[in-house]
Amino acid sequence: MNGDTSSTAARLSEELAAGRVTSVEVTQRHLDRIAEIDAPSDRLGVHAFLHVDAEGALEQAAASDARRATGTPLSPLDGVPIAVKDVLTTRGIPTTCGSKILEGWIPPYDATVVRRLREAGLPILGKTNMDEFAMGSSTEHSAYGPTRNPWDLERIPGGSGGGSAAAVAAFEAPFAIGTDTGGSIRQPGAVTGTVGVKPTYGGVSRYGLVALANSLDQAGPVTRTVLDAALLHEVIGGHDPLDSTSIDEPLPALVDAVRQGESGDLTGVRIGVVTELGGEGYQPGVLTRFQESVDLMVKAGAEVVEVSCPSFVHALATYYLILPAEASSNLAKFDAMRYGLRVVPDGDPSAEDVMRATRDAGFGDEVKRRIILGTYALSSGYYDAYYGQAQKVRTLITRDFEAAFALADVLVSPTAPTTAFKLGEKVDDPLAMYLNDLATIPANLSGVPGISVPSGLADEDGLPTGVQILAPAMADDRVYRVGAALETLLRHEWGGPLLDRIPSLNGGTA
């Protein structure tokens, strides 16, 4: 087992509790794995990390071992190392959001999610790569170079949280934190063969999550198993007075829901297949694996109904009005005055000249596109036709969900319309890039929870596909129950986890 980083977080938790391994050993193994395969993307490294905090992680690991030795662990996950998407503030560890405008910024405070990880004793390995300010579906919009998909290093790992998903798929971290504004946890999960959960909006605090679109952003778990996701979700979730949109109610029992689902029995569960999230625009291999998953769930006792959500066809347009509108307002804070980059043009520039020059130099193309689009959507004369209209369609999408959840306990669809595409293929074609989030966006617009579970490899390219399971707001336990059941059923078919089939990197342990 020495040098092996394939253990799940749940297994590590057991081994740490039993004293069979120390947190320092586990953390060092993962740091070694990172050193071995993560090297910059131009040398065919995975490049999942923007910053590795080896010293800090080992210090936290040693402190965890000391707690375990005196029988006072902070949580069952005390000592299990984790990676954090670089959009969450980490006190003392650089936070860049994948942007040049925040290069080298060291936050003076922790995000609530990060604080809860520390309070539960999880050593933080480092910060993971992402599309700049979480704008993208491939991680190619990172100002620091793309992350590569560990299944095929010439391909994208999804985005915006491609770094977290790739780190977990490549066994560089047992699990990670992601954020999902339009699919940035679930879509990378689907294309890397990992599990990703977007919790109910307000279920996990956004305090210290550098906002892309406040009304859509939600942090959540990125893992290799559904159980690990539930364990992590229970650590980071729950009410936070520092986030005024945080839901002041206890989380449902998520780990219990996984235990129930792991029996593989779905008797009495009504599963709704959404007509609008399939068919045209979806790769045949993705649809085949999806249908197989549905058939397996039926065999396990689930009842399948087809549900129509007619307003979902407008979800993409709605999203690309609401998101840029919110983003253009949020990113106004990068003004070169209080933190981040400051570019001073020649002569005797005014503060405004400095702002203009800094924002031009500090933001990448996709960020500029969305700021301009958002500024347009919010302009007087266009506001009602675009932003106002999008807010109304958002209501229609929520009504579709309500009608669908009257007929079904959960809704299912393919997570992403295609498998991982080649790096560079869509990087300068914004519309083609936006289509990757076709199936994931409706959940963000309505705030409902969703999970992506690996559903196999597409026949045409041998790359991972994912199934998305959605539940009503605050019913996160349902996505865990059905997700765990599907995972159990599929592993039974495959004879083991999908990630057993990932190619090993540099003779690694995978």
Add this chain to the structure above:
Amino acid sequence: MPETPPPAGASITREQVAHLADLARIDLSDAELDHLAPQLSVILESIASIQGVAGEDVPPTSHSVPLTNVFREDVVVPSLTPEEALSGAPEAEQQRFSVPRILGEEQ
């Protein structure tokens, strides 16, 4: 910007993009305008389909989970020290953010 709603399928001109970039305080170069303006037109054409989808009677949603009047007790809690608050500043002086001149020559 014009005060009348745009026609369905509206595109966006290079001049409009330049104006919007100005409003958003981004100093776009000519090359960037050439590159971004056509892309923004394509995006806008595709999202223009949303016009007229929802009728007058549909209320707008700003947040998916409706919460109003979220209050907390008015209790003083520790905050960042001045050193911490200024730790990321490009320039600081006398415990303040130091900024370039904010008035133009004509002011």
